[in-house]
Amino acid sequence: MAREKSGRSVTIPKLPKLLNMSKSVSGLIFTTAVCILAIFQILTTNIKASYSFDAADLDLQIKRMNYYPPSMARAAYIWEKKIEVQILKKFVLNFITAIDFTNYFPKPIPYIFSPIFLTGLYLFFSQKNKWKSYYKSFLFTIFLMSCIGTHAKYGLLITYPFILLFIFIGAKNLLKILLR
């Protein structure tokens, strides 16, 4: 129950039943859903494409390596050509792509929802204990996407539950403020 300035009480609409469940149960359901989606995501992602280098990439690597002065040849080889470092660079690329919130605008989230989404994202992290099980799933999702990349047949389905969760948290909070 919230109270208006005049003193009249206002009832906040009841949340869907699932969200009123005990936190551990809803968290477990959410984690299971994320795990199933993770398997689906792995199966439908072209992981090879994320870590392969076409002829232009290879040509650029050699070209860049040769621009360094001879005294830097070894370091240049390691940084510009060595396969392990190139894979690490791809991992960093995948990671930054995964954490880039603009990837989700305007599809699947229209721009109009961006304030709600970002509010939800902020609240999700500031109320870390409240969303503990969801939080771990989120970190797992980011790590998974950094590993497998974003060349997915059906898009980044694994992120959709989180997008919905952030919008839900944001909307719930804004609703609370509006009805206060």
Added chain:
Amino acid sequence: MKISYILIKKVIPVFALVLISGFIYFYKLGSIPNGFYVDEATVAFNAKSLLETGRDEYGYKTPIYLRLLGSYTPSFFIYISALAIKFFGYGVSVFRSISAVSMICAVLIFYFLAVNLNIFKSKLSLFVISLFFAISPWIVFNARLGYETTLAFAIFNLGMLFLYLAIKNNKLLTWAVLFLSLSTYISHNQRFLAPLVLAVYLFTFRSTVFKYENYKYLKTAFIVGLISQIPNLLMINTNAFWIKNSQFDIRHLINYLIYLSPKRIFLNTEDIDMQHTLPGISLFYEHLAPFYLIGLFILVKGIKNISNKFIIFYLLISLFPAVFSGPFFSTQRALAFAVPLALVIGLGIEKIFNYLGGKLALVFATPAILFALWRLYGSYFVLFPNERDIAWNYGYDKVAEFISSNPNSNFLVDNTRNPRNYILLLYHLKVDPSYYQKEVGSYYKENYYLASVPATEYSFQNVTVGPIDWEEDIRTFDYIIGDELSVSDSQAEEHGLKIAHTVNGTSGNIMFKIYSTIR
């Protein structure tokens, strides 16, 4: 004891910052960037013209906004450049040195702003983030430019520092207004930013600024602002004053998301202007991305804190010219954003350093800084001269050399893909400005602030710059100079053109072909 404490805690970090940034900003300044960009050349030639004749290239006496290549740039930097020519000469590095010195000042201003914001409890994180700011690709790139953006950035930052200090000490508001006002005479960006900053600042911090005892300071600041803006106000009725306004569009508000995107900041700027980009690196180092996200979170969490409130205000306002000027990412228009962005990253670094503890933080910071320096070396000092030579107008000095060695021949220089390249030849051929002013004709001088369309053809000495007219030009000129696309092999064969000389780029690619028309 006290002196050694001050030395270790205060003087050494500042000295180290100046030394490191000074070395990076001045190292091979004349040869990297390895071309001389048109914006640099136009500043150089007009500064020389003002120094020697008191008029710009169009023959207009002491302009407030310089027409240059049609941009009507506020003139302060060009007058400073004229002074620099008087004392240090007309070399490429002279103009870039102004930016290098400005950026060293900007680094110090950043450091003092961070100190006064009091958001970094640990001295190590304060130093580390100041160093990351100083050596970030975005800052290094701008520290080595020969045009106005960097000086404007430094003066604007000084204004912002005083603006923050004025929250606690209202007397300083006058200084803030003075520096912000000065920045409007240096760059277009600041012309839009400065008044907006003041308006939003007065609204955001109204409870601390608008107090009865502060009114006398507000009055002084207002008078100083008004008087210092008289030259700008005199220009308000000219087309030149409104030259950049047509691009503003409220629908671009959504661009804030694009500019705050970690991908654009740490991976790939996606700036469509190749001249503004560095190979394989973005605005800040990619290993700072997690700190940015942590910092953003801490910033929003502490929004009630006056320092955080100021950073958010700085962050949002600094992006204004970039966000509202178009759908494309522009690193140059967003430059003022570098300061709040670095502060946000700093908040993230501070959080992690606090978690790690002093010694472990140092162990963590050292390889992170060394890695950043390696990335900077590779991208800026090795790849950049090889991969951005075309974007930086490399090779015009060699074309000018060829022209100078043939003083009795007539040259046509094709400008189809670079319509502003005449200014590069004016600079490299060291054309006498008083001679060129007579060549320009009176139209641009009489209609100086009308913002009329630039000419397409330019003539001076034995050179004409313009598109190739295949019917006339092969009979008129002894040599035709163009890039690889200017003259096709079949055209050369059809018109009996022979290659007299080629100018190669740093990686061996052909930049210019000089054709002889003499049969």
